Amino acid sequence: MKVGVVVFPGSNCDRDMFHVLTDVFNLDAQYFWHEKGLPKNIDAVVLPGGFSYGDRLRAGIIAAHSPIIKDIQKLAEKGVPILGVCNGFQILVESGLLPGVLLKNNSLKFMCQWTNLIVENNNTPFTCQFKLKEKIPIPIANGEGRYFVDDNTLKKLKQKNQIVFRYEKVVNGSSDKIAGVCNEDGNVVGMMPHPERAVESEINPIDNKPSSLIFESLLNTIGVEN
Amino acid sequence: MTLFTISVTIENKPGISDPEGETILNDLVLKGTYKTVSKIKTAKMLKFAIKEKDKTTAETKIRKICDDLRIYNPMVSKITINVI
Amino acid sequence: MTLFTISVTIENKPGISDPEGETILNDLVLKGTYKTVSKIKTAKMLKFAIKEKDKTTAETKIRKICDDLRIYNPMVSKITINVI
Amino acid sequence: MSLERQELEDLKSKIGRDPTSTEVQIVAAEWSEHCSYKSSKKHLKMLPMTGPSVIFEKGYDSGVLDVGDGYVVTAHIESHNHPSAVEPYGGAATGVGGVIRDILSTGTRPIAIFNGLRFGNIEKDPQARWLFKNAVTGIADYGNCLGIPTIGGEVEFDECYSNYALVDVAAIGFGKKENLIKNHANKGDLVVLMGGSTGRDGIGGSQFASDSLETEDRSAVQIPDPFIEKLIIEAIMEARNLHLINAVKDLGGGGLSCAVSETADTMGIGIELDVDKVHTREPGMHPDEIMVSESQERMLIIIDKQKLKKLQDICKKFRVICSVIGHVTSGNLVHVKKGKKTFAKISAEIIANAQLLDRHSKKPAYLKSIQKEKKLDSITNYSKIMITLLSSPNIASKSWVYGQYDHEVGIRTVVKPGQDASVLRLDNGKFLSAKIDGNPKQCYINPREGAIGCFEEACRNVVCTGARPIGMLDHLQFGNPQDPEIFWTFLESLKGITDFAKFFQIPCIGGKVSLYNETSLGPIKPTPIIGVLGLIDNTPLIPKKINNSDCLVIIGNTKDELGGSEFYEYIHRFVGGNCPKVDFKESKRNMNSVLDIIKKGLIKVAHDCSKGGLAVAVSEICMTNKIGCKISLENVPGENLPPDRVLFSESHSRYLLVLDKKNLKPLENLLQKNKVSYNTIGRFEGNRIQFNVRKKSLIDLSVDKALKVWMNSLENLIIHG
Ligand SMILES: Nc1ncnc2c1ncn2[C@@H]1O[C@H](COP(=O)(O)OP(=O)(O)O)[C@@H](O)[C@H]1O
């Protein structure tokens, strides 16, 4: 089972994600440079965090114009599981694969801290192993992480069950405390917090079990016995 | 062909909050002795140097660039274009 | 007293590099089909609403605010003030 | 840039002719204090630089330690004081960039950043606040963008930094020993300049760093570009993996001049280069400007001709510009041309070896009077004093700072900022612990003991995570070395550090000297900073949850040593008194015992006593664990002192240990066997921090209230100050 980890100039969580996919969850992962194409038979794609193009102009916007995005769009339409984490989420939003926009945090600061997420939709390839409303301790690390949608879009998101994660408490001022969303089909998921930073007990001061379920959900979806 | 300098100002649409402007106003300006300021809005500006045959073409081109490349996010921002 | 809207544009002084403008130019605009753009410079803008007795006072006050409160660092940036 | 008259004469006699203007520029850059260490070099030799795990390679700007199993750790420290004092954002950011490139030039991947920040009184001085805020943002924006975690540091405020800023940045790298770049060069190899374009920014920077800030030459402003730096890192890593690089050096102070002449000198080669080949940002730059420009994010690479194509492909992939600017020649001349015309042709050895100086030193007059203590106001409400101390900018939690730094990226950070030292996991199953510390208040009162104290504190912090110190970095920051009194304080600090390093056999693996830290208000206090690296072979001590009836044990003696303490300086506004002194033997006993205890798994938490003394250290444990504690001050071992002194003395070598009471007996056995002075001084329970003297309450505070004050006061000061 092959998972593609997409690397843009300035991605910086690509190696962390790769380590978790391969060393922790025994997946067969492969890097894909943003100028390359993605194979049609790939099983899942992850867009890792970082500062693609130095976050210039707006986080994610320049990377959203990369050649590889077209392939990701095609795979998304085919229903292939696609996960964007942090900058990956920003890129998915800026390329129109997910609704909404990520704005500067209300604090105007980069925020690096642990926080709690609540699972709001356990019907995606990355959340199917969770119980609904399950709590996930997880770190965030971003400057432009305030998810924003207008009221109409928010209504639609709720109707179509596209809100995947909410923060337990107000963290950065995002609309309706949203921390992660999916597309209408549910196969494209974007989230600001970093699951790859929370699945190994050594570096997780709280509890590594819940975040692992994000990857175990993926394993389950793409058909690998863990 | 003439070289034009064109500025694009990207600012929040009305109704979209501007925490940065508010912070500068409340935590900096109003803290001091400057009580006559009632609002601050922040914006980002890009100044393009572009070679086109005339002003209108240049301006149209710049608008097209901004829309096509999503130089601004229409969900939250609007732009104002000025030929300098 | 009249309410004035005054814009302050903060940009790098000439000769000081602007990596953001360069990235937008090279990695976004020139990657596409827009080859007539030769330079992009970024700037930041603050729009102040201020109540003063006349335009000159308002303008002077804004300049003083920007200097006093270190709204920009004169070592790297310069400001342009416009009454809108 | 210019040379002093004496230096110009010296240069003339060495080359036997009048130098060209380009030669003068190159030599002036290289002979500046910043690049040549002309005041300090003779003395720095006293530091012990070798040890069983120290690896030495020629031309390295960072230290290398063997951490076993074929892996190495590299480390370096730098400051960017002068630039940060005028442009805190860019100055601090480019400071990070510079030290990262030092790590990179060994062929190791940078894995962590530390920062030490010092400013004036942020409670009163809006400029100090502005400097602080922007320096933090600068470091955050740069390190975060690179994806290198900033995992620790320190922040301090003191009037002596008014109008000024000390921004120290240290970085750690990690890699396989076999991947270390062994600098070498052969005749005909190409000299490649990689990275950002060369502009007029930062011209004269290294000399600027060697002048005091009074001179109004402030043209040396540098614009950070972390995105380019990130791409350079990846490109160098790829080039390293393909063994394309013969030698590499980063461009720092003195720009191309220093990089080229130092490379040529250390490798015994000549370099011929053409400034027309340098990719410049603006047209019409003069060769002199190109040679001394300090534009950031550039690396010099020496490569075999055959391999150039591969390097170019890598650079193209990462959209980094690389220009072949010259080639290696036999002999040792640095030959600078513009097209066909020669602008400089001078021996690298002459450029790279400035005349070292013997500065005069004299014990400062102020030291005589400063030790005498003044009569202090007596204190009636200790709880109130405690709240004041917890909210003082030097003691308040620095979470506002490290919360803006991505300290998790890289997924190595096992112990995160907010504890004593931070801990990273390494690929060989071991752990690396590190911390930097300084204490100018103590160093001012006693430069020697103060410096030793910083060293011991950094060791203590590392020891609290279970790590054995294996290497040290020093950064010596002082005023104008031409002032004999300042130079004396420099020498004293250096001697103290040397003595400690030798006694503990902790090799100095790198460092930096920054002099001329002065403003029109005068010199800064002596500010040596010490960074200590520690290695943990098994498991680090990750603080565990404290429960009711857990015991609090203190190790080490509390002495009448309040000179330079927060209690004297912040509460009593008194500068002076008895500077804490480290008793080397006691220090070693305590250190080894704590390591033993941690290894045996006897304790839940270890915390060192430092700023604010015992009172603050205990409160920190209570606040971070949200649990109360009842402490009996009469049980604190050491001199028999009045309670305020027991509470607030900043004596070194002291550790607080928290343990389940079932482990008390084995702990005591161990401590007795090691002849360590210790006692059980408290018990955790409830939600109040209570210090008693023989049952009489001295301090009684709710943990919540203390926590609120301690957590929020720094942020409140910055936002609402
Ligand atoms: N500038 C900073 N950047 C990152 N972390 C910091 C900074 N300042 C302080 N810290 C962190 O806050 C904690 C307390 O720092 P400090 O008071 O210097 O500790 P100590 O007294 O143990 O030396 C440490 O974990 C330290 O790494």
Ligand SMILES: [Mg+2]
């Ligand atoms: Mg400590």
